[in-house]
Amino acid sequence: MFFRRMALRLVTGLLVGLPGAFGQTGLITTIAGKTPPGGIPLRGYSGDGGPGTEALLALANLRNTCTPDQFEQLVQLTVDAAGNVYFPDSDNQRIRMIDPNGVIRTVAGTGEKPVTDSLCNPTAPIADGGGPLLAKFFNPAAVTLGPAGELTIVDQQNNRIRQVDREGIITTVPVASLNAPLGLVVDREGKLAFLRNLDVLSVPGPYPDPKGTYLLEAMATGTPVVQPRRGAYHRAP
Numbered sequence: 001m002f003f004r005r006m007a008l009r010l011v012t013g014l015l016v017g018l019p020g021a022f023g024q025t026g027l028i029t030t031i032a033g034k035t036p037p038g039g040i041p042l043r044g045y046s047g048d049g050g051p052g053t054e055a056l057l058a059l060a061n062l063r064n065t066c067t068p069d070q071f072e073q074l075v076q077l078t079v080d081a082a083g084n085v086y087f088p089d090s091d092n093q094r095i096r097m098i099d100p101n102g103v104i105r106t107v108a109g110t111g112e113k114p115v116t117d118s119l120c121n122p123t124a125p126i127a128d129g130g131g132p133l134l135a136k137f138f139n140p141a142a143v144t145l146g147p148a149g150e151l152t153i154v155d156q157q158n159n160r161i162r163q164v165d166r167e168g169i170i171t172t173v174p175v176a177s178l179n180a181p182l183g184l185v186v187d188r189e190g191k192l193a194f195l196r197n198l199d200v201l202s203v204p205g206p207y208p209d210p211k212g213t214y215l216l217e218a219m220a221t222g223t224p225v226v227q228p229r230r231g232a233y234h235r236a237p
Contacts, residue, residue, distance in 0.1 A: 033057050045092045052104040058091035076142035088140035108132035120157055132170045200224045
């Protein structure tokens, strides 16, 4: 859905922590991307400062740019407590945000890939140590927000994890050698901060009975859990 149509879509109530999460309808809604329903996919970069539904996107290509026989590129988004949706506009080499009013803007990235060698390793500065809008990404795959408001980015084909701190400075997180990282997880404190920040947790699944450690974890933190009687993606008869 993300890759072919070049649009970000929500099933209302599936993204937990959004304001007004109660009483949602379960309807799918496009929040960014200009491709019309049933139309030819539109790909590009435009629309900052305007409605997300009028913006052009260039999300992940599925196929790894540096290793074409690998199909591993993803788009992983995150939502903050105010309802802002952050996502990697991967092939545009940017991180973009859609606010609760539907306005889209770029929050990180120049749109330029770094200079690389034949193995796609950067051979020139990628603009760490400055503002996030000066940074050079190479097919970013995921983004998440930490408990202190820091924005953490999987810079997939730069083979690194990068972080924008609360002062607006981007740096590379010192970790072991990486090879095309795809996603992020948080530690115990990060998970607790996330759960305690939610108004309600609801995760529709393919089975009528609720399963998952995440439900117990949410209830243990005092977060209300509302599971639908039957999941939104139930199996066909």
